[in-house]
Amino acid sequence: MTSTASPPRQGARIEIDSLSKSFGSFRAVDNLSFTVEPGVVTGFLGPNGAGKTTTLRMLLGLVRPTGGTATIDGQTYQHLDNPGQVVGSALEATNFHPGRSGRDHLRVIAAAIKVPDSRVDELLDLVGISAAAKKRAGAYSMGMRQRLGLAAALLGDPRVLILDEPANGLDPEGIRWLRGFLRHLASEGKTILVSSHMLSEVEQTVDDVVIIANGRMVKQGSIAELHGPRRSLVRTSDAEQLVRQLAQAGLHAQRTGDDTLEVSGDDPRKIGDLALAARLPIYELRDSKSDLEDLFFQLTSQPENRNRNLGDDDQPGQHEGGMQ
Numbered sequence: 001m002t003s004t005a006s007p008p009r010q011g012a013r014i015e016i017d018s019l020s021k022s023f024g025s026f027r028a029v030d031n032l033s034f035t036v037e038p039g040v041v042t043g044f045l046g047p048n049g050a051g052k053t054t055t056l057r058m059l060l061g062l063v064r065p066t067g068g069t070a071t072i073d074g075q076t077y078q079h080l081d082n083p084g085q086v087v088g089s090a091l092e093a094t095n096f097h098p099g100r101s102g103r104d105h106l107r108v109i110a111a112a113i114k115v116p117d118s119r120v121d122e123l124l125d126l127v128g129i130s131a132a133a134k135k136r137a138g139a140y141s142m143g144m145r146q147r148l149g150l151a152a153a154l155l156g157d158p159r160v161l162i163l164d165e166p167a168n169g170l171d172p173e174g175i176r177w178l179r180g181f182l183r184h185l186a187s188e189g190k191t192i193l194v195s196s197h198m199l200s201e202v203e204q205t206v207d208d209v210v211i212i213a214n215g216r217m218v219k220q221g222s223i224a225e226l227h228g229p230r231r232s233l234v235r236t237s238d239a240e241q242l243v244r245q246l247a248q249a250g251l252h253a254q255r256t257g258d259d260t261l262e263v264s265g266d267d268p269r270k271i272g273d274l275a276l277a278a279r280l281p282i283y284e285l286r287d288s289k290s291d292l293e294d295l296f297f298q299l300t301s302q303p304e305n306r307n308r309n310l311g312d313d314d315q316p317g318q319h320e321g322g323m324q
């Protein structure tokens with residue numbers, strides 16, 4: 001494939017390759033490898049202390065890896081030509097001068113990354129906080145701080161957006177707004193990596209997931225893959241008989257309760273028709289979705305993945321400022 005044949009891509013791929021970080025004898029990130037593609041929203045998930053923020057900080061050149069590499073568009077953050085216009089990030093919703101207004105906070109960043117002041121009002125409007133533009137950011141609610149952080153991340157119209165727990169502190173309406181907003185940015189071809197410690201919080205926002213626990217990879221794939229093949233739940237008067245009836249028609253079904261069964265496949269009409277032919281009433285027929293939060297818990301709480309912070313002796317040292 002020649003590069004001239006491919007259309008220009010707005011996004012840039014993030015590549016994490018054998019990345020590790022130790023703080024003293026504590027391995028916060030342990031040989032992690034994954035890629036994040038443009039044009040989709042990727043969730044970076046793991047329980048508290050799993051190593052998400054440390055990984056993001058290495059990607060942003062704020063923490064020095066003990067081993068491996070973290071690159072954006074093939075370059076480490078330090079080697080990017082114009083980092084402010086390649087990658088925008090919001091790591092902490094409190095990372096601003098509390099006495100400064102929201103607008104002034106954005107102006108300072110705009111000047112630093114050489115973006116015209118006009119972008120500031122544009123972004124305040126886009127994230128829905130223009131009415132509070134002149135208020136002290138210190139008086140903002142958590143949700144408003146999240147929006148301000150997002151505006152700051154987007155000032156340079158970056159191709160890559162990295163957000164640490166952006167849904168924290170947002171009310172249901174805010175989460176809904178964020179979902180639509182991130183989906184829109186992804187549809188423009190941006191690369192979006194969003195961390196969260198709750199799969200249910202981002203389940204409807206992300207297309208792909210990277211799940212880590214205890215600094216290590218647990219699972220990577222699409223949300224659809226996590227859900228597994230489609231299944232239907234059926235409630236009827238005689239589950240055993242319906243299982244037999246469906247089996248004769250080549251459908252795989254198994255009883256899951258006194259009057260319920262689960263059928264593999266994706267044709268509820270066929271199930272309904274077969275039940276009618278067998279003169280069995282249908283009391284309920286619906287998609288049987290796996291509970292992703294349960295799955296997330298199972299994946300991350302296996303003994304080998306259980307978080308060392310929650311009860312181990314091998315405790316990390318104090319956090320330090322600056323490059324670590």
Ligand SMILES: Nc1ncnc2c1ncn2[C@@H]1O[C@H](COP(=O)(O)OP(=O)(O)OP(=O)(O)O)[C@@H](O)[C@H]1O
Pocket residue numbers: 023028046047048049050051052053054055196197309316317318319320324
């Ligand atoms: N500077 C540091 N010094 C010592 N230990 C650290 C330092 N930074 C992080 N850690 C430890 O590394 C582990 C991973 O922390 P990290 O903040 O990356 O996790 P996280 O997945 O982002 O968790 P959370 O969801 O709680 O933010 C934790 O045990 C944390 O205490």
